[in-house]
Amino acid sequence: MINRTITPTIENKIGSGKAIMIIGPRQVGKTTIILDQLKGKDFTFFDGDDPSIRTELDTPNTEKIRRLIGGKKIVFIDEAQRINGIGLTLKIITDQFKDVQLWISGSSSFNLFNELNEPLTGRKWEYELYPISWEEYENHVGYLKAQQSLESRLIYGMYPDVINNENGREKEVLRNLVNSYLYRDILSHGEIRKPEVLEKLVQGLALQVGSEVNYNELSQLVSISKDTVQRYIEILEKGYVIFRLRSFNRNVRNEIKRGRKIYFYDNGIRNAIIGEFGSLDHRQDVGMLWENFLVSERIKQNSYKLTFAKSHFWRTAQQQEIDYVEQNGLKLKAFEFKWNPKAKARFSKTFLNTYEAEGKLINRDNFREFVILEE
Template identity: 55%
Template sequence: MIARFLENQLRKRWDSGKALVVMGPRQVGKTTLLRKLCDEEGAYLLLNADEIDVRNQLENINLARLRQLIGPNRVVFINEAQRVPNIGLTLKLITDQLPAIRLLVSGSSSFDLANEINEPLTGRKWEFRLYPISWQELVGSIGFLDARRQLETRLLYGFYPEVVTSLGDERAILQQLSSSYLYKDLLTFGGIRRPELLEKLLVALALQLGNEVSYNELSRTLQVDRATVESYVSLLEKAFVIFRLQPFSRNLRNEISSSRKIYFYDNGIRNAILADFKPLSLRADVGALWENFLVSERQKVLHYQQIWAKPYFWRTHQQQEIDYVEEQDGALRAWEFKWNPNAKIRFPKTFTEAYHPSQTEVIHPNNFEEFVGMVPA
């Protein structure tokens, strides 16, 4: 089992008296991680809300029935809690009326779970995200040299735990993930009436990886209105399939301020959507895969290391651009991503003279470890 960085953060909050809420995509190891913590405590109650009878018991439950359900257990783990209507009030009842209970909650989407728990559990929860395996976690499991040998494999097949631990069977696993688990919560909670449109949108987004995305262009391509495109993109975000980067804009008239870039949380899912696992040497999109890998890994770094930085990209109407910008404590850092280590890059003076970034650097396969949070010893 690959050790997860989130485990230490959860342990630090174990005795906080608050609910520990872990959200993230399906099949990234949330249940495995939380069950490991529960097993160390001995007896515990697992309530899997994927099961209809469990959902029925937890919906609109009162305190007396809740005490009866929990019994002598002092640890309660509610798995896939987003499937329970009014789950926020149930969780509030446990934290307020049964303070001796250690409460762990997992959710595979933020459709209803985030909305339902935020108000009832204000001040009563610690919220975390678990992503697919990170580069740091892979290095910690198999060592730096072996991880480097897998770099091309990871750019193609990504970091879902079962994919990482099943060398040679990646395509079949990703096909199952992308055709089943990927859509489960979307179709259940998202009000998706046209699954075929969702699939076409995903293909369109996969093909535009690393480029600015125009909702108007997507609406024309898919022959639907812009509002539908925006709604479906938002749902894909809430299901932890994709995420957006907004443009950085502060002072300059010619800066783009209303566009966005869309990335996939996992390269393997993106390639599975396109059914394209050609070797990097045969691909025209290797630069986009490299960029998606770096940006998605950076999001893991920021979350797991609790770095409070805002991510952006930067571009002007004159096509000057920087792949990735972070703002932290008022300071800016900027990076360009190039698969070719010998590529010559100059950061636009328009940006550097206006914002005076504290760091500018080109990230390539020979120096990427620090950017994704791991410097070899």
């Protein structure tokens, strides 16, 4: 089992009188973390993927929940987003059974945020879990092995099952991941009416990683309206397939104010979508892979370490740009990404001077300081 950075934080919340909820993509280890905490303990388990369980937990009353819990002091509801009206069910458990420790996992935020935010306000600790982070990987395999595996991680990504199958089966694992979680969960969402359109859109996004996304171009590419493109992208975000960075703007004239860059939570998923697993020596998208890897790793770290940092990019109409801008309080840091350690980066003096920002070039020689934050 790969130890997760977030585990000690979660352990400290056990017995606090609040539900503990872990959300994130399928197959990243949410259930594994919770079951590890419940090892050797007597608990009631409800699997949201089971139709009969969904029927039982669909807006029940207090007495029915009492019978279902059966006197157990620990309740674990897995894949809670699959259960209609789950918010009311969880509210009844937290309010009426105060000696019960409730655990919740969810693989998408389609319904969970809307259904749980109000019913469970002040009643839950909520955490996001992502694919394995570089820090977790390094702790698992050792510093030297991790460094030697950097190229492989850029190609095959950081999903636990991929890392546990570093024996030539990575492509098969990724294919199953894409087919089972990407299209299964996303396409089950009611607003997706044309699966072939979604697939084409995802492929288009995969080829634009790190670039400012043009909704009009995507609309023409997949032959749907701009509004539909935006709605589908929001669904992909809620399904933990992609995330967006907003453009940073404040003082400089001609700053891009409404720009968006799109990244995938995992390089392996991105590569599986376009069907490209070639070595870096023979690829034209190394820069994309490197940037996607670094930004997604930074997102994981900022989430796990509770830094409250905000992630952006910066660009002007005159094409001045910064790959990644991080705002932490009043402090701004600007980062440029280069795979080649010999490559140079030119930081916009306009940005650095206007915002009194620190500029840093990140390459494969010094990337570790960017993807592992000291607490």
